[in-house]
Amino acid sequence: MKLTLTRPDDWHLHLRDGVAMQAVLPDTCRQMGRAIVMPNLKPPVTTVEAAAAYRERILAARPTGSQFEPLMTLYLTETTSAEEVRKAKASGFVHGIKLYPAGATTNSDAGVRDVANAMTALEAMAEVGMPLLVHGEVTDPNVDVFDREAVFIDTVFEPLMQRLPQLRVVFEHITTRQAAEYVAAAPANVAATITAHHLLMNRNALFTGGIRPHHYCLPVLKRELHREALVKAATSGSAKFFLGTDSAPHARHAKEAACGCAGMYTANAAIELYAEAFEQAGALDKLEAFASFNGPAFYGLPRNADTITLLKESWQVPSALTYGEEELVPLRAGEHVHWRCLP
Ligand SMILES: NC(=O)N[C@@H](CC(=O)O)C(=O)O
Numbered sequence: 001m002k003l004t005l006t007r008p009d010d011w012h013l014h015l016r017d018g019v020a021m022q023a024v025l026p027d028t029c030r031q032m033g034r035a036i037v038m039p040n041l042k043p044p045v046t047t048v049e050a051a052a053a054y055r056e057r058i059l060a061a062r063p064t065g066s067q068f069e070p071l072m073t074l075y076l077t078e079t080t081s082a083e084e085v086r087k088a089k090a091s092g093f094v095h096g097i098k099l100y101p102a103g104a105t106t107n108s109d110a111g112v113r114d115v116a117n118a119m120t121a122l123e124a125m126a127e128v129g130m131p132l133l134v135h136g137e138v139t140d141p142n143v144d145v146f147d148r149e150a151v152f153i154d155t156v157f158e159p160l161m162q163r164l165p166q167l168r169v170v171f172e173h174i175t176t177r178q179a180a181e182y183v184a185a186a187p188a189n190v191a192a193t194i195t196a197h198h199l200l201m202n203r204n205a206l207f208t209g210g211i212r213p214h215h216y217c218l219p220v221l222k223r224e225l226h227r228e229a230l231v232k233a234a235t236s237g238s239a240k241f242f243l244g245t246d247s248a249p250h251a252r253h254a255k256e257a258a259c260g261c262a263g264m265y266t267a268n269a270a271i272e273l274y275a276e277a278f279e280q281a282g283a284l285d286k287l288e289a290f291a292s293f294n295g296p297a298f299y300g301l302p303r304n305a306d307t308i309t310l311l312k313e314s315w316q317v318p319s320a321l322t323y324g325e326e327e328l329v330p331l332r333a334g335e336h337v338h339w340r341c342l343p
Pocket residue numbers: 014040105106135216217218219246248249262263264
């Protein structure tokens with residue numbers, strides 16, 4: 001079986017920086033026309049100036065001949081000014097501003113403790129039509145880690161939408177039935193990205209035969225009923241849901257540790273993993289809109305003009321990839337993926 005799709009884009013990607021970025025970037029360039037590049041570097045990308053410099057480093061690291069276009073984002077802090085938001089809009093290369101609740105995930109310490117403290121920037125974003133990209137989990141350590149997304153909807157997301165109903169928002173890497181249903185029922189200015197790993201795995205994958213650090217990411221994998229709700233949303237044909245891998249590389253030693261980092265690396269097999277999930281759901285005919293149409297429509301960008309071809313053919317994922325001086329263990333390392341994207 002062969003599948004030809006309009007070239008997809010990745011609407012949620014971590015490229016890191018320096019040698020790590022140079023190691024992972026070619027994987028994304030092979031498949032994706034564009035990617036929304038997350039700003040959680042050390043230090044975070046909080047200004048248009050920093051985003052411009054980061055963008056240049058990415059462009060310079062592209063493989064020869066690659067037309068890949070990085071779509072930059074800023075990291076929202078409690079001191080982000082309305083002026084910086086307007087500057088971002090005017091730049092033409094900043095496509096979103098990312099809300100990390102402080103402490104919620106990797107490099108989120110400089111994020112927002114209380115959304116009320118970021119209102120100046122948020123109001124300016126609503127005014128100029130700059131999308132807010134949200135890591136939607138509360139950080140209260142008293143809230144069960146599996147409930148943090150659902151609690152975020154009621155305590156942060158919905159109050160924000162009440163206050164700024166016209167704000168364009170992408171609920172990033174949704175993992176629960178509650179989030180899928182919330183986004184499906186929301187107005188057209190609210191959308192969501194869904195990762196391949198949350199479509200393919202439930203929380204049992206964290207403990208199959210022992211603890212599996214390479215299956216740990218945030219928001220953490222959830223129960224089967226949530227996975228099923230995500231599959232339903234992704235394959236529903238609704239334009240509110242689109243592809244965002246959240247491919248998040250961490251060196252092997254940082255994952256295989258007493259306190260391992262959150263994030264799965266999937267960029268090397270991104271579209272193939274999504275094809276598996278859509279095929280399992282009997283919905284391969286819905287893959288192209290999810291991967292290649294809905295994202296550009298939300299972000300007000302044209303669809304990619306060229307195509308990619310997928311073959312129904314198994315291949316073995318390498319047990320590790322090089323990651324600068326380190327090793328990177330991709331999802332399915334040493335195991336098989338059942339679709340293959342032609343080079
Ligand atoms: N998803 C993850 O588990 N990790 C991401 C951060 C994020 O997207 O929350 C990372 O930067 O490593």
